[in-house]
Amino acid sequence: MFHIYCPYCEELREEEEFHPKGEAHIARPEEPEACSDEEWGDYLFFRDNPRGIHHEMWLHAVGCRKFFNITRNTVSYEILETYKMGEQPTVGAEHLAREEKTASVQAAEGGQQTVGASDAALASVKGAQA
């Protein structure tokens, strides 16, 4: 069970107080109508599942009710940092993740969506973190 430092409460608390909310830094496109169906599908449904550094969003559900981000190693489960919503991580494997992502782009059989996002879709979807 994780021991999580809430950047708002500034204390280590038990995992039971938190809800995991999936990958962090998934910004909603500013202009959804300008997205193709495929880009919108990528924003809605496709997430990274890296072996190693992962930025993920958590909620201090039965504490301060604040959303915040965690940089976590998905192999060792080590939490490398927690930071407030709107801040950027200081520990990252962004370039690594991007390389892996580009390499893994492939058309899904018979579908209209891709497995993993293209760089172009990434650029339009990720945008600047609010």
Next chain:
Amino acid sequence: MSQTASQSNRLAQGGQVDRTQTLTFTFNGRSYTGHPGDTLASALLANGVDLVNRSFKYSRPRGIVAAGAEEPNAVVQLGATEATQVPNVRATQQALYDGLVACSTNGWPDAQRDIMRWVGKLGSPFMPPGFYYKTFMAPASMWMTYEKYIRKTAGLGRSPTQPDPDIYDHMHRHCDLLVVGAGPAGLSAALTAARAGARVLLADEQETMGGSLLDTRETLDDQPAAQWLKTTLAALAELDNVTLLPRTTAHGYHDHHFVTLHERRTEHLGDSAPSQAGHRQSRSRLHRVRAGQVVLATGAHERPLVYANNDVPGNLLAGAVSTYIRRYGVVPGQKLVLSTSNDHAYRAALDWQEAGREVAAIVDARSAPQGDLVAQAKAAGIRVITGSAVLEAKGTQRVSAARVAAIDVDAFTVTGKVETLECDTIASSGGYSPVIHLASHTGARPVWSDDIIGFVPSTVAGVTASGGARGVYPLGEVLADGVEAGTNAATALGFSAAVNDADLPRVASRHEGSACALFQIPHEKATLRAPKQFVDLQNDVTAAAIEVATLEGFESIEHVKRYTAMGFGTDQGKLGNINGMAVAARCLGQSIPETGTTVFRPNYTPVTFGAVVGRHCRELFDPERYTPMQSWHVARGAEFEDVGQWKRPWYYPQKRRAEGGERLETMHEAVARECRAVREGVGILDASTLGKIDIQGPDAREFLGRIYTNKWQKLAPGRVRYGLMCGDDGMVMDDGTTSCLAENHFLMTTTTGNAAPVLEWLELWHQTEWPELEVYFNSVTDHWATMTVTGPEARKLLTDLTDIDLDREAFKFMDWREGHVAGVPARVFRISFTGELAFEINVQAHYAMHVWEALFARGEAFDLTPYGTETMHVLRAEKGFIIVGQDTDGSVTPEDLGMHWAIGYDKPFPWVGKRALTRSDTRREGRKQLVGLKPKDASVVLEEGAQIVFEPNHAIPMPMVGHVTSSYYSPTLESGFALAVVKGGHQRMGESVYLPMVDGRVHEAEIVGTQFVDPKGERQHV
């Protein structure tokens, strides 16, 4: 004295048992005696009980092999009564108490007369690895039948059929340093860190702390080790910052130094926890420990050698023989042969001889063993046969002889003539395996060490393995290693630990010769033809089975493990895993590290469910939430329905006159009566459980417009609007009304079950996407009680109770007003979930019962009828009002529901869900759409969930085109009716659909609109 005389293997002196007291216990129906200080295993051995179980697969007789947690055979069922049955207890870890009752878990009908032994004897060639996969494959339908008998014959123990009389605890603990294991390494680590000032928790799984010090031959400061142990434990007990937890197993190492400990508080005292000073005490306790640093001083398990018939009772681990003699004063036989690859095991022969029994020979696989213990054995006149090993044990119910010959370890061949040595006990030792279980729970992969011939743990930051747990075995080095671990942990925690070597006790130096790597012993016959050489005793996995697995192409040790079941069960491969890997490596012509390792998962040893559950059972299993009117509902005889954690009145059955007295209404009768009351008179519903979220801030209105599908810009104070909420995938996720309390102040209602998720949803969007909006959310669900007064008579009933003008023009449908009801400040909302005239009265929860009772006092004149959730469902369905989660399932858009009127496509902001509503899939023809269904036969109430087809005579499989989402009998319509989703349903009004039922009947129904009663919606406006 006559009783102890039956303990034929008990020595007259020695060991840590109290011979002045005698305890009586029962095993497999026979009565025996033992002493305080015994385990069940030592007491059984003292009484010469050889056969403790039947083996899992071949049903071979099995005896006690080990003296601790690693025991694979002596797994017993404990309990004198049905309610106190405990399966899966290792006799080696169960302290003896007076009146203990135990039996074998395996053997049907019993361990002595066992049906399966014939399979074991005759049928074993027919039970190769993968036997169950291969044999019981076909026909698949028979598996359930096979399984019943397989389970019966398999040694899994059984659960009690009566409730557990005991209570169990959970306890949260925080400490600077957790030390697991109170042997020499753990004790010195704990003492060092504690003296430096750290808060230390020291847990040990045994009855007595001390680990190897409890049976060592060595001395500390020229005194028996027990003396140092006593002094050290006393020193620890004196320190305020040390907590000692004996009988406590660290069974799981979870993330971030979270370790679960299972403390057996009373299991050494009796069948059920005795009360203490008149209070019940918990039988066991689960400690949930969050530690700053952890030292794993878990020691090492001895590896048995793998030779033919090494499972016959009388084959023991060498170290276990020493433990039984030195700690319990029990010699488990008359005449010993020791087969070893190392010096350490010589202790067993020396202890055996000193106990006055005969040692036939020590058979050492090394050609020229040279250590001090070897010299000591030779000096004691014990015959030492070098370069040899025990190839095979003879005997069936008990060892009768050992077949010994010279072997070539590297070539895996028998090189000499076989000599048969008569004996009743064979002790074996292939060296030691560090207990790396907890370290590998963290995900750290163990690493093979040629130096110690075993895997040593790698650890994550903050965890240190110490002593035997990392392959450090000489006592002096173990103590120093513990001090170092304690010092490092204390330093890492910020304490300055002054290490003073002079604190370490003096250990007599001893020369130990190097061990040889020995696992499986060669036999004259090839492994596949030799008598069975067991690797995993608990799961009956033989060296031949592993060889077969490799021949069949299983090369990864993980696959071999699953194919043969090696390392499964409660044993988790404590004795067998390394030997199994060695056999696989030999067959595959590679080294052990090349073959891999298997990691261990929690739990280290089984944990009783009671400890896992703790106090979270019965009424404390899950919280129950009540509305302020709960006691009234109970007094009125309501039946309740669980909605999330809420208890909601389901219906209120009344007494009816019947033949010979009175009877309670059925649900059908009660619901029909309640429905008619609302449609014709007036009813009241306790709607307090609806989620209520108070929303404030200058941007509250803008926020609502973004989160709801419909428009909010023009909703004036005093007005209420129905809102529909979608995910960004365009699927309906919640609905409810939101009222404008003031320009920057709104009250949102949610479905009962969604109150918390919707609040989280609002916070998510506000905090992560639109932090620039100034808006605040707060749950007020429990602050306000809600009572819905509804029906044609509702206005008349309320008129005298409130100062609010109820005139239909002054207080319109979808308005809300503030005022007083029954003298209490109230908000009254003219919203309707029944389609009738309705007033939803909200008052502060503390006043709710007063208002509720005032309503009933006034309501007597109107026959005010309380109704429950079932009537609410019928009434809303008659009006086609959906229930999110019942009529929707996460794949339904607002358009699928026919709620185009609630979609603000022209709102300026791209609200949540909008973009997805124009995806090709959400726009396509033939989506399932919400419609009404009217059964052709009015008496039929369609089954909720029933599948719908267009063509009832279509060949199977029929294309399914939808399903029934809500279905009830309507007393108003005097007919069954239903809501359903049907492909393209909105374009199919008037068409017939068919519902084939499980019993072969096929119902016909007509597709109609969703509003069955008052389709124009006039009644709610009156």
